[in-house]
Amino acid sequence: MKGMDTKSLGLAGLVLLVAAGLPLVSDAYLLSIGVTIAMYTCLATSWALFSGPTHYISLATAAFFGIGTYTTGIGIEHLPYWMLLPIAGVLGAVVAALVGVATLRLSGVYFVIFTLGLAELIRQIITWGQNVSGAKGIYVLTSITEEHIYWQLLGLAALVFLGGFLIWRSRLGFAVRILGDDEDVARHAGIHTARVKVLLFMIPGAVAAITGAMLAPRYVYVEPSIAFTPMLSFQVVIMALLGGTGRLWGPVVGVIPFTLLWEAISGTFPNQTTLLLGLSFLVIVYLLPRGFVGLIEGGRARMRAGGAMA
Amino acid sequence: MDIIFTGLLLGGTYALIALGLNLQYGMARIMNLANGETLVAGGFGAYWFWTGAQLSPLLTVFVVAPLAFAVNWLIYVVILRPLVKRAKSRGQLEVDTILTTFGLSFMAVGIMIALFGGDYFSYSYLATPVRFIGETYGLNRVVAFASAVLIGGALWLWLYRSKAGMAVRAIAVSPESARLVGINVPRISAMAFALGGAVTAAGGALVSTFLTLDASTGVMFTLKALIIVIMGGVGDIRGTVVAAVLLGILETFVATLIDPGLTLAAAYLLFVVILLVRPQGLFGRSQT
Amino acid sequence: MSAVLSLSGATKRFGGLVAVNQLEFEVAEHEVLGLIGPNGSGKSTTLNLISGALPLTAGTISLRGSRISGLPPQDIARRGVARTFQLVKLLPSMSVLENVMAGAVFGHRRRWGEEAEAQAMAMLEKVGLARRAHAPVGELTYIDTKRVELARTLAGEPKVLLLDEWLAGLNPTELEQGIALIAALRDEGRTIILVEHVMDAIRSLCDRCVVMSSGSKIAEGTTADVLQDKAVIEAYLGADEDA
Numbered sequence: 001m002k003g004m005d006t007k008s009l010g011l012a013g014l015v016l017l018v019a020a021g022l023p024l025v026s027d028a029y030l031l032s033i034g035v036t037i038a039m040y041t042c043l044a045t046s047w048a049l050f051s052g053p054t055h056y057i058s059l060a061t062a063a064f065f066g067i068g069t070y071t072t073g074i075g076i077e078h079l080p081y082w083m084l085l086p087i088a089g090v091l092g093a094v095v096a097a098l099v100g101v102a103t104l105r106l107s108g109v110y111f112v113i114f115t116l117g118l119a120e121l122i123r124q125i126i127t128w129g130q131n132v133s134g135a136k137g138i139y140v141l142t143s144i145t146e147e148h149i150y151w152q153l154l155g156l157a158a159l160v161f162l163g164g165f166l167i168w169r170s171r172l173g174f175a176v177r178i179l180g181d182d183e184d185v186a187r188h189a190g191i192h193t194a195r196v197k198v199l200l201f202m203i204p205g206a207v208a209a210i211t212g213a214m215l216a217p218r219y220v221y222v223e224p225s226i227a228f229t230p231m232l233s234f235q236v237v238i239m240a241l242l243g244g245t246g247r248l249w250g251p252v253v254g255v256i257p258f259t260l261l262w263e264a265i266s267g268t269f270p271n272q273t274t275l276l277l278g279l280s281f282l283v284i285v286y287l288l289p290r291g292f293v294g295l296i297e298g299g300r301a302r303m304r305a306g307g308a309m310a
Numbered sequence: 311m312d313i314i315f316t317g318l319l320l321g322g323t324y325a326l327i328a329l330g331l332n333l334q335y336g337m338a339r340i341m342n343l344a345n346g347e348t349l350v351a352g353g354f355g356a357y358w359f360w361t362g363a364q365l366s367p368l369l370t371v372f373v374v375a376p377l378a379f380a381v382n383w384l385i386y387v388v389i390l391r392p393l394v395k396r397a398k399s400r401g402q403l404e405v406d407t408i409l410t411t412f413g414l415s416f417m418a419v420g421i422m423i424a425l426f427g428g429d430y431f432s433y434s435y436l437a438t439p440v441r442f443i444g445e446t447y448g449l450n451r452v453v454a455f456a457s458a459v460l461i462g463g464a465l466w467l468w469l470y471r472s473k474a475g476m477a478v479r480a481i482a483v484s485p486e487s488a489r490l491v492g493i494n495v496p497r498i499s500a501m502a503f504a505l506g507g508a509v510t511a512a513g514g515a516l517v518s519t520f521l522t523l524d525a526s527t528g529v530m531f532t533l534k535a536l537i538i539v540i541m542g543g544v545g546d547i548r549g550t551v552v553a554a555v556l557l558g559i560l561e562t563f564v565a566t567l568i569d570p571g572l573t574l575a576a577a578y579l580l581f582v583v584i585l586l587v588r589p590q591g592l593f594g595r596s597q598t
Numbered sequence: 599m600s601a602v603l604s605l606s607g608a609t610k611r612f613g614g615l616v617a618v619n620q621l622e623f624e625v626a627e628h629e630v631l632g633l634i635g636p637n638g639s640g641k642s643t644t645l646n647l648i649s650g651a652l653p654l655t656a657g658t659i660s661l662r663g664s665r666i667s668g669l670p671p672q673d674i675a676r677r678g679v680a681r682t683f684q685l686v687k688l689l690p691s692m693s694v695l696e697n698v699m700a701g702a703v704f705g706h707r708r709r710w711g712e713e714a715e716a717q718a719m720a721m722l723e724k725v726g727l728a729r730r731a732h733a734p735v736g737e738l739t740y741i742d743t744k745r746v747e748l749a750r751t752l753a754g755e756p757k758v759l760l761l762d763e764w765l766a767g768l769n770p771t772e773l774e775q776g777i778a779l780i781a782a783l784r785d786e787g788r789t790i791i792l793v794e795h796v797m798d799a800i801r802s803l804c805d806r807c808v809v810m811s812s813g814s815k816i817a818e819g820t821t822a823d824v825l826q827d828k829a830v831i832e833a834y835l836g837a838d839e840d841a
Binding site for chain 3: 171174175177178180181182184185186187188189190191192193
Binding site for chain 2: 055057102103105106107108109110112113114116117120121124125127128131132230234237241271272273274275276277278279280281282284285
């Protein structure tokens with residue numbers, strides 16, 4: 001392991017430790033924002049692991065998230081909570097693999113469209129199932145507190161970062177960088193591109209499902225329209241792209257300001273959140289094509305160039 | 311029998327909406343994910359003229375379509391053309407247009423909510439039953455279908471019998487070659503995009519006579535139109551019509567026999583089958 | 599003579615157009631085979647068929663007796679067929695060394711970590727680009743981009759190397775360097791199929807040539823013989839008149 005790597009790992013550990021201390025000093029409102037930020041950090045960072053290098057825009061986050069929420073909702077009656085998280089992860093990964101096999105051979109447009117409708121598809125099926133069986137929503141009653149959820153999410157975020165860090169240095173990570181640059185070259189160099197894409201897509205699938213499973217106790221009452229909100233998918237895309245997908249830490253840089261902005265807007269002008277989403281997309285495309293990461297690194301490069309001249 | 315006719319009526323209007331999207335994606339090469347909002351706006355127009363001035367939605371089409379044409383033209387020239395120019399590859403343009411038109415879609419929803427509120431809107435127009443081979447159908451559905459056939463037919467004539475239509479089809483096949491034979495590709499692309507918007511808005515005005523819409527239903531129609539376009543083949547008019555009718559019948563079938571809440575799930579199932587079996591579309595020629 | 603690569607009845611149709619028609623030839627171990635012919639005669643399409651970029655309409659292609667036609671390009675690459683592209687394709691976000699490592703990590707003989715890096719460096723050494731190893735590929739001159747691509751294909755230790763007009767577009771000095779480079783590969787005993795227009799290169803590099811015209815093989819033999827062949831001369835002159 002190189003010196004740089006050890007340093008960034010150490011820094012990440014320190015940030016994590018400070019973040020873990022939040023519930024000890026904050027009030028309930030701050031903690032709830034902390035939970036939201038931790039949640040989006042997991043979702044956006046894992047999203048960027050796949051969508052960053054491959055340029056396939058996934059809108060399936062809400063679907064995976066909902067699968068996780070329902071895993072806890074249905075399973076909590078029968079199994080201990082700690083077993084539900086890995087089950088949710090496996091379910092999310094399996095669904096991601098199925099979606100990937102069907103669409104990732106094709107162009108990006110097909111993938112976007114398919115993932116866009118996936119949450120709605122699963123929501124309709126669950127709603128139908130409830131109508132047929134006569135059941136309504138599910139109560140998730142546990143002793144899990146907001147602090148617990150926050151720490152769990154933080155732990156998951158740490159895992160995602162560590163995983164991303166390791167993948168980036170693995171053959172899989174190298175393969176996906178190559179195919180992101182030029183799929184033709186990748187194939188002719190001997191990379192099984194479809195397999196690489198499907199494997200990598202399973203990561204955001206699993207992580208989003210586990211995130212959903214962790215958050216289910218917070219909702220107390222789970223029904224399809226809560227578990228599968230399409231807005232979630234779009235927010236994750238915006239946060240990740242706003243931060244920048246070129247670096248592992250990029251999405252977090254987007255998550256924090258956007259969550260705060262979203263909180264502020266939805267508090268004062270609740271009807272204008274869609275307008276905010278729309279504007280954010282345009283800002284990303286026209287002003288920040290590489291996100292804040294691009295801005296920061298561009299600034300650094302300029303400073304270095306300036307320093308060299310002086 | 312009942313199902314097939316109701317499905318056919320629904321499919322006819324779907325075809326019109328999907329034709330609009332296909333003009334934009336197949337011809338102008340922009341995947342417009344704000345297409346559904348154009349439809350809802352067209353519906354709003356019809357609603358507004360009907361409740362405000364008792365103007366028939368069939369006449370509203372003549373107001374809404376030119377308006378949508380102008381707005382879509384502006385969107386293409388001001389917002390999308392810079393992206394076409396800066397794109398280094400087809401893939402980059404694809405990602406940029408997807409994000410941009412999603413942005414436009416959300417902004418349109420936000421603006422419509424601000425203007426009209428977030429409630430459902432519907433109105434009663436020609437809601438009288440007609441009898442046909444022993445079954446009854448809403449007159450509004452029949453009229454909407456007939457209008458869709460008329461507009462679609464006019465569009466087909468224009469594409470296949472006029473010089474401008476031929477230019478549009480030429481850029482759909484190959485923008486590079488079209489430029490070589492003297493076609494003004496940027497101009498024709500803008501026109502195809504604007505025309506697509508106009509057709510979709512007209513479809514929206516027609517749909518609003520028998521479906522309940524609200525500011526945020528646009529994305530559902532975008533999805534269905536996309537599924538139809540992909541199923542029928544990008545840039546393929548005949549395929550679009552067949553696929554739309556297929557989807558209309560399938561949806562009616564599922565809604566009648568299983569559950570109305572499963573229509574999108576059914577559309578998706580069809581979509582998956584198409585993706586796995588014939589990703590080039592029903593009538594598309596295979597790449598190999 | 600044992601055939602490393604053999605084509606039999608290889609045919610490719612695009613709609614009504616027959617781009618490659620019933621093509622038959624073999625490449626022996628350590629042989630440099632020139633695949634030549636006028637523009638549009640189907641040479642590049644043939645390379646695309648061998649590398650799996652395009653599927654065959656009919657016929658078979660075998661590598662050391664086992665069939666590779668019908669496999670996707672990544673499997674063909676893993677079995678030991680590596681290629682360059684007519685229009686150079688590099689990985690724009692990566693350094694020169696990483697570009698070459700792509701071949702070392704995922705090619706026919708797979709390496710990882712320091713071993714892959716060492717292999718990539720050795721290949722860069724071979725093509726004369728070791729000092730630029732850490733440069734971004736955007737800064738390279740045209741011939742250097744071609745060198746990177748060649749190093750990438752070599753890095754996986756392929757059994758057969760397909761060079762698609764690798765010498766095209768070079769200036770006279772570069773051309774000399776380029777020919778010397780391929781000559782060095784030939785002297786190492788590599789098996790190479792060369793699609794090429796540059797006559798000097800064909801004369802000095804190729805042991806044998808297959809000549810194509812309008813999708814069909816019109817001649818095959820030692821380079822000197824083939825270039826004397828009447829049908830070959832006609833095909834080239836005819837093409838010149840058209841152009």
